[in-house]
Amino acid sequence: xxxxxxxxxxxxxxxxxxxxxxxxxxxxxxxxxxxxxxxxxxxxxxxxxxxxxxxxxxxxxxxxxxxxxxxxxxxxxxxxxxxxxxxxxxxxxxxxxxxxxxxxxxxxxxxxxxxxxxxxxxxxxxxxxxxxxxxxxxxxxxxxxxxxxxxxxxxxxxxxxxxxxxxxxxxxxxxxxxxxxxxxxxxxxxxxxxxxxxxxxxxxxxxxxxxxxxxxxxxxxxxxxxxxxxxxxxxxxxxxxxxxxxxxxxxxxxxxxxxxxxxxxxxxxxxxxxxxxxxxxxxxxxxxxxxxxxxxxxxxxxxxxxxxxxxxxxxxxxxxx
Numbered sequence: 433x434x435x436x437x438x439x440x441x442x443x444x445x446x447x448x449x450x451x452x453x454x455x456x457x458x459x460x461x462x463x464x465x466x467x468x469x470x471x472x473x474x475x476x477x478x479x480x481x482x483x484x485x486x487x488x489x490x491x492x493x494x495x496x497x498x499x500x501x502x503x504x505x506x507x508x509x510x511x512x513x514x515x516x517x518x519x520x521x522x523x524x525x526x527x528x529x530x531x532x533x534x535x536x537x538x539x540x541x542x543x544x545x546x547x548x549x550x551x552x553x554x555x556x557x558x559x560x561x562x563x564x565x566x567x568x569x570x571x572x573x574x575x576x577x578x579x580x581x582x583x584x585x586x587x588x589x590x591x592x593x594x595x596x597x598x599x600x601x602x603x604x605x606x607x608x609x610x611x612x613x614x615x616x617x618x619x620x621x622x623x624x625x626x627x628x629x630x631x632x633x634x635x636x637x638x639x640x641x642x643x644x645x646x647x648x649x650x651x652x653x654x655x656x657x658x659x660x661x662x663x664x665x666x667x668x669x670x671x672x673x674x675x676x677x678x679x680x681x682x683x684x685x686x687x688x689x690x691x692x693x694x695x696x697x698x699x700x701x702x703x704x705x706x707x708x709x710x711x712x713x714x715x716x717x718x719x720x721x722x723x724x725x726x727x728x729x730x731x732x733x734x735x736x737x738x739x740x741x742x743x744x745x746x747x748x749x750x751x752x753x
Contacts, residue, residue, distance in 0.1 A: 435630040442623030443650040444690040446587075449616020450654055453480040454479035456609030459601045471739075478656055480674065481681045482613075486621035488686050492694040493644075496625055500690045501563075501698065502643020504682045505705040507652045512712040513741035514649070515656045519663040519671045520734025527727045532720045533534045533728040535676045536713065538578060542683040543710035545574060550698050550706060561698040568691025575684030582677075624650065636658045636748075645746055671728070672716075679713070701751065706742055715740070 435449045484507055491500040519525060549567035563571075601609070624647060632642045654679050659671040690696060718725060719733045 435627040435634070438623045438627035439631065439646070439650070442627060443483075443653065445484060445616040445620030445623070446651065447487075447653050448659075449618075449620055450479050450482040451614045452609045452616060453482060453613030455599050456601075456613060459599055459606040459609070462602065463603065463606075464599075478681075480654040481678050481686065483621070483654060484615055485686050485689070485697055486617040487647060487651055488619070488690040489693060490621040491625045492690040492696070494625060495694065496629055496639060497626060497690075497694065497696040498639035499628060499643040499647060501687075501696050501702065502640040502705070503589055503647045503651060504687050504690075505702070505709055506644035506648025508679045508682055509644075509701065509708045509712050509744060510649050510652050510741065511655055511679055512716050513737045513744065515659050516672065516675055516716065516729065517734045517737035517741065518656065518736070519527040519659040519668075520729045521731055522660060522663040523668060524665065524731055525663060525729040525734075527672045527720060528669050529677055529727060530749070531669060531673050531676065532717070534585075535680070536717050536720070539676050539679050539713045540710060542574070542680050543572065543706065543713055545682050546687065546707040547703070547706045547710070550702060561702075563687065563691040563696040563698070565692050565695060569690045571684050571688030573689065575681070575688060578680055578684060581650050598677065605716070611687065638699065640702070641748060644705060645745060665688060676716075679709075704751070705748075712740075720742050 454475060454602050457479075461475055484503060487503055488500045491497065491503070516525065546563075549563050549570065550561055552561045628642045628647050629639060631646075632639045655675055662668065662671040662674065687696075715737070716729075719729050722733070723730050
């Protein structure tokens with residue numbers, strides 16, 4: 433029971449830590465007269481992926497690379513199939529052409545890149561497959577390009593109308609929020625990695641499977657909350673953009689950082705999960721052109737995404753790594 437309590441407490445700390453970090457950093461950014469648009473593209477975007485970054489960094493440091501890889505691949509699959517499925521049930525999701533033609537294809541590119549760097553065995557004939565430090569640096573280069581083009585494009589639009597609800601606070605309070613947020617992320621991530629590893633041993637399942645399912649869904653809670661609230665309020669493009677942007681961030685930045693810290697050995701069956709990441713992204717792209725209206729994820733398509741996710745989890749448990 434201790435291991436389960438540790439994982440649950442870890443998720444609570446992760447979510448709360450990310451919230452405190454975003455609030456503190458956003459307040460400081462506002463005091464520095466940084467625009468809401470820039471804050472949204474940087475501070476808030478980082479905050480929703482902070483749980484994955486925390487878990488992966490600590491998993492890489494401790495050598496639990498199966499959890500690190502499983503967390504990212506599982507999060508990306510859950511983001512599209514589970515989170516967008518839930519959001520589409522709340523309200524059909526209208527998507528801008530920019531998201532459809534730039535960000536969703538970039539998500540597919542990220543899946544293809546990780547498929548290449550994770551297949552040394554097939555591509556170069558090495559004895560084992562891994563994402564080593566040079567692969568990690570390559571992923572970080574892709575992330576730098578993505579971040580530059582995203583911010584540059586957004587700033588060219590001069591979206592002064594973009595407003596973010598930012599708590600007003602003094603510098604000392606904001607600094608305390610940041611420190612508390614980082615502490616929550618660190619301790620929460622440590623408890624999740626430790627507890628998940630122990631649970632995997634007790635259940636007799638692989639760490640990769642725990643990473644793909646339990647850890648992945650838990651670290652995706654901020655994306656779920658953001659997308660669900662956005663769909664409920666009618667800000668449907670934010671719901672989709674949040675998920676797609678998080679997926680790109682997860683592969684190019686978090687997986688890149690994890691590999692630089694510690695080379696990531698690829699578990700048996702990882703290509704199935706990479707294929708699922710690509711397939712989920714492709715489904716989302718195709719869904720933009722089906723139905724009566726273009727660039728719309730309907731409720732029935734959300735139901736389909738949820739059913740496919742349930743099927744994927746069932747297959748993952750039957751054919752666990």
